[in-house]
Amino acid sequence: MAEEKVEGNVIAQLVTSDGESTGPQLDLPPDLTHEQLEALLNELLTNEEKVPYAFFVNDLELTGATELSSLIQDVSVESVLKIVYHPQALFRVRPVARCSSTMKGHTEAVLSVQFSPDGRHLASGSGDTTVRLWNLNTEGPDKTCQGHKNHVLVVSFSPDGKQLVSGSMDKDVRLWCPKTGKARGLLKGHREWITSLAWEPAHLAYPSRRVASASRDTTIKVWDTATNKCEFTLSGHAKAVSCVKWSGEGLIFSSSRDTMIHVWETGEGKLIRTLKGHGHWVNTMALSTEHALRTGPYDHNSREPPEDPEEAKQIARARYDELRGGRPERMVSGSDDFTMFLWEPNEDKKHLARMTGHVQLINQVQFSPNGQWIVSASFDKSVKLWDGATGKFITSFFGHIAPVYQVAWSADSRLILSGSKDSTLKIWEVRTRKLKMDLPGHEDEVYSVDWSPNGWRVCSGSKDRCLKIWRN
Incomplete structure (x- = not known):
């Protein structure tokens, strides 16, 4: 009735x-x-x-x-x-609806893509051992960075946009100049593949100088990019380290195949606490403040920060504090055990929520830029939405017909992008909980996706060796 x-x-x-x-x-x-x-x-x-x-x-x-x-x-x-x-965000990102460019150049699968903090530059890493920089005005090739001897698994811009770092299966971390494409340094010391990279936030250090690298050799190393030397090595995991995050409170979080998440201080590299709960490999982590940490002093208008480092640092601090809103930073982790955990790792080793619903391993998790939502991508072909404060399940997005590898948010926290083994990208709308746009076009699996921080473009990298730029 x-x-x-x-x-x-x-x-x-x-x-x-x-x-x-x-x-x-x-x-x-x-x-x-x-x-x-x-x-x-x-x-x-x-x-x-x-x-x-x-x-x-x-x-x-x-x-x-x-x-x-x-x-x-x-x-x-x-x-x-x-x-x-x-x-809600004071600006609105329009959903991408078409492929504006197919950018060729890599001779093997594109494994990682990332926009710079201002959204004006794009880098990619490939199985062909190169890092490539792309001209977003012409949407074509710009610079090719050569030096790695094996697959480039991860690329990451510094929060001030002045440096690019890459990690490879050749065990090396390399530094590049985004403007010239020239090598700036070789960071050697790991004994296995580099799996993840994380920069020290801009509101803690500006210009950006320190970067953390995680490896399958069970360690995390913190590097000084001004001297190209390792400051210290974080040892404590029993198996390969899968992900590393540098928090806005100055702590480093590392997840591993040993099922543990470690919390480290960054003065001397001491272990503070261990977060336990997962029953299998921990694949992925995300922070509620990650958008502010990634973009530093840049807002959605992509304006250049002040030349005075202290002023730029203060802008980055204000953006971080506004996003945090006086609350502790939250972190979410996803695992091969099909579960996710919500934590306040700066405060406590006990989890806030255990999040269940996926029926296969979780490949990636991401907080929305405003910290209100969490999205997860799984091999069960689904994308799920969760409450970012409580971990409560909100809804599932179904439409992919193969495992979902990666997800990304629009800068206004209204739209979700997903890339899948089924060769498609899809745009989902948070408000309606429905599919907004289906984006076919790649000829093979989509390994990596990113939405530019200024909201103007989406990039996808595929096993078909191409990058595609998507626009509204």
Whole structure:
């Protein structure tokens, strides 16, 4: 039997995602719309410029097409209704809809792609042993960086955009100049493949200088890129290290095939705590502040940061603090045991939530740029969306017909990009929980994807040896 709509006004309380009340209790009409509630909140907060917000009642979003009454049919009108609100990005990324370029040059599979923090440069690593830099104005080849002797597994721009680092199956880490493509340094010391790279955040050190590399040799090394020397080696894992992250609080997190996640301080490289819970290899980690850590002093407008390093550092700090919002940094991990864990690793070794639902190994996890959502990619062919604060399951996106390798977010946290073994990319919309765009075009498996921090482009790298640029 269908529920009858609420009649009469509803007593409601606006609350932040942290549960803090905003303003007094309100007597709201049941036909209240999203637009009206947004105007009311802006007035309560005395915002000089209108800020867009998302509103949720019992995890259901109040959208432009719904009224408040449609979300509260089973709520007692005598109780106070909690309406949770989240600020939304002040800009909107348009979904990519077409392939604007197919960029050829690599002679083997493209294994990694990454845009620079300002979104104006693009680097790729390939099985052909080269790192390539691409001209995004012409959407064609720019520079070829040669030196590695085996597959290049990972590339990473520094948060200030001045350096590019690459890691290879030849056990070496190499530094490059993004503008000239010339080699800047060779970092030797690992005994096995390089699996992951992480730069020290810009708000902690500017210009960027230190980078951490993880390896299958069970260690993590922290390098000084000014001297090309290893500052210290983090030893403690029993098996290959799969992922490394450098937190905004100055800690390093490392995940391993030994099922453990270690937390290290970065002064002398001492082990602080170990996070236990996974029952199999830990493949992937992501931080709730990762977008701010990656982009440093750059915002979505890609403006050049001040020349004064201290001013640029302060801008990066302000962006990081705004994203963190006074809360501890959160980290999510994904494993071969089909589960994910949500942690506050700076604070405690106990997990906040154990997240289940995938039925095959989890290949990648990513927080949305605003830290509100988590997305996961799995070999079970699905992409899943989770609450970034609680770890609660939100929805599953089905459409791929083969394992999903990688996911990426649009800078406004509204759209999700996924790349799969089935040779396609797909764009999913968070608001509607539906497929927004299907992007076929590659002739083989899509190994790597990235969405530029300024929102202008998507890049994908494939086993077909091509990179594709996608635009709206």
